[in-house]
Amino acid sequence: MPVQGLGRGFWLGAATALSVLGAIAAYAATPDEVIAERRAGYKHMGEVFKAMKAGVESGADVAQFATGAGDIVAWATKIPTMFPPGTETGGGTHALPAVWSDRPGFDKLAGQLRTEAGKLQTVAATGDKAAFVAQFKATGAVCGECHRTYRAKL
Numbered sequence: 217m218p219v220q221g222l223g224r225g226f227w228l229g230a231a232t233a234l235s236v237l238g239a240i241a242a243y244a245a246t247p248d249e250v251i252a253e254r255r256a257g258y259k260h261m262g263e264v265f266k267a268m269k270a271g272v273e274s275g276a277d278v279a280q281f282a283t284g285a286g287d288i289v290a291w292a293t294k295i296p297t298m299f300p301p302g303t304e305t306g307g308g309t310h311a312l313p314a315v316w317s318d319r320p321g322f323d324k325l326a327g328q329l330r331t332e333a334g335k336l337q338t339v340a341a342t343g344d345k346a347a348f349v350a351q352f353k354a355t356g357a358v359c360g361e362c363h364r365t366y367r368a369k370l
């Protein structure tokens with residue numbers, strides 16, 4: 217895979233470019249648009265996760281979930297840019313004030329999600345079901361941890 221030949225510098229550069237793009241997109245949009253976009257991003261992640269859970273329970277081939285795990289990696293990278301000032305309320309948001317009062321903690325969990333979802337993507341591609349289930353749980357734990365502190369009950 218040529219992708220694996222790309223150095224750490226490339227990926228750091230790509231990640232930085234992505235966050236900058238995300239920040240520009242966030243600030244060019246109205247607060248309601250940003251909130252709608254972030255809710256849609258989370259909703260998609262929820263659907264990906266639900267499909268994975270159903271697949272695990274039915275013993276499906278887990279290789280098909282590599283793409284969905286990649287979506288979670290991409291979204292996790294974007295999360296820190298999706299909570300600009302002015303989007304604390306409105307638009308049906310469930311984000312708690314802690315997102316803004318404890319941004320380092322929030323961003324850290326977004327980074328952890330990216331790490332765990334990256335491992336999930338790798339393990340899915342191997343088709344190893346037991347390893348996938350274990351990593352699926354590790355990834356889900358980060359979702360739960362962030363929601364406990366930073367998201368109101370849906």
Ligand code: HEC
Nearest residue numbers: 255258259261262265309310311325326329359362366367
């Ligand atoms: C870094 C913190 C964080 C992580 C990690 C995180 N979430 Fe969330 N999630 C939030 C916040 C904050 C909201 C509320 C966003 C809003 O309403 O503006 C949310 C909202 C949601 C929603 C509701 C979207 C809607 O319809 O409004 C779903 C579903 C969801 N998350 C699923 C997940 C799943 C699945 C994962 C793990 C794969 C995950 N989240 C990981 C913070 C997080």
